[in-house]
Amino acid sequence: MELQNLITEQGVRYHFEKGARVFKQGDDCEYIYLVEHGLLKAFYVTANGKETIKSFIKQHSIIGSLNAALCLAPCTFSLEALDTSVLIRFPFSQLLDESKRSITISQEVVQILLGLALKKERREFELLTLSATERFNNLRRTDPELVKKLTQNDIAKYLGITPVALSRIKHQ
Amino acid sequence: MELQNLITEQGVRYHFEKGARVFKQGDDCEYIYLVEHGLLKAFYVTANGKETIKSFIKQHSIIGSLNAALCLAPCTFSLEALDTSVLIRFPFSQLLDESKRSITISQEVVQILLGLALKKERREFELLTLSATERFNNLRRTDPELVKKLTQNDIAKYLGITPVALSRIKHQ
DNA sequence: GAGTAGCATTAACCTATGTTAAAAACTCAT
DNA sequence: ATGAGTTTTTAACATAGGTTAATGCTACTC
Secondary structure (H helix, E strand, O other), X not given: OHHHHHHHHHOEEEEEOOOOEEEOOOOOOOEXXXXXXXXXXXXXXXXXXXXXXEEXXXXXXXXXXXXXXXXXXXXXXXXXXXXXXXXXXXXXXXXXXXXXXXXXXXXXXXXXXXXXXXXXXXXXXXXXXXXXHHHHHHHHHHOHHHHHHOOHHHHHHHHOOOHHHHHHHHOO | OHHHHHHHHHOEEXXXXXXXXXXXXXXXXXXXXXXXXXXXXXXXXXXOOXXXXXXXXXXXXXXXXXXXXXXXXXXXXXXXXXXXXXXXXXXXXXXXXXXXXXXXXXXXXXXXXXXXXXXXXXXXXXXXXXOHHHHHHHHHHHOHHHHHHOOHHXXXXXXXOOHHHHHXXXXX
């Protein structure tokens, strides 16, 4: 929890209303954000204007663009509040510095990254081996609360299908 | 490179012929493997017998099942040599222990995990937003050498389509 | 309570990819 | 070179999901 304390004490707290953007695809954004509370979506907009949702971010999660942080490149996705949310912003470079100084912080970073990699691995598995119907049932099973809060539109964009297709799936 | 030295010196070296399995989906496997040289594939076999390839693993990469290592659960995928390969096996738990002891090792673990997460994020992006044709063109563009070495079957399984579909894509 | 805006459903048609099976093209050992 | 085994291509048909557009539903405003 040393990391959490560090971020809470030294980071800057921001307030976002539903619909507000934390950062936009293409921005430079060398920060990570700790979600104090609320719900957000991280999403891509493709060249032809199609939106797909990468992940939903809940209370106590940490989110940031690895691409922006690691490669000094622009963010590959946007982050938007789905609900009133409070985030604490902390510079990614400072996180790396601190983790060089303190082994406990470094340990916590390792734990966070392991969890992240595991989550991504699961998602890759689903996208690669399951049908849209199976992915939807999985989501409903593993996080019914989240499904209740989301619009069908956002669920569909997360599953990688259109809202029309999702409606069809729901009715067999 | 301290980590690399540690693994090379204390790990156990194994030799695999083309087609040999390093570990199998369902195994307990609390090790990571450093690929000294060769080429391997990490793949899932679904309940109905369909194979999909999670990733190809090249020289100098580190591979292991996060699920097995972190959750003490069975491996979710199998690892098979596509070419004669030499791997060095090292216990995951020992890696975590060492990283608690040495900040340089911990730093190296962070770097490896960041790289892994970034790779997974890119793959997630591709699976979510690109068509099979676009994914194939991407692969051809970013790693033509790899494409040359693989069978069409394995490329298709990596893209998440059938070899028949890939053949069609190649001919427009 | 009528009007408007935003979501969800339905339907008709289209396209990409799956499935199966057969034919063709390689690859290699003898 | 021959033939066996593997990989790739081709073809015909089936299915999941995309697209568009019309309709229905809910909820909020006035």
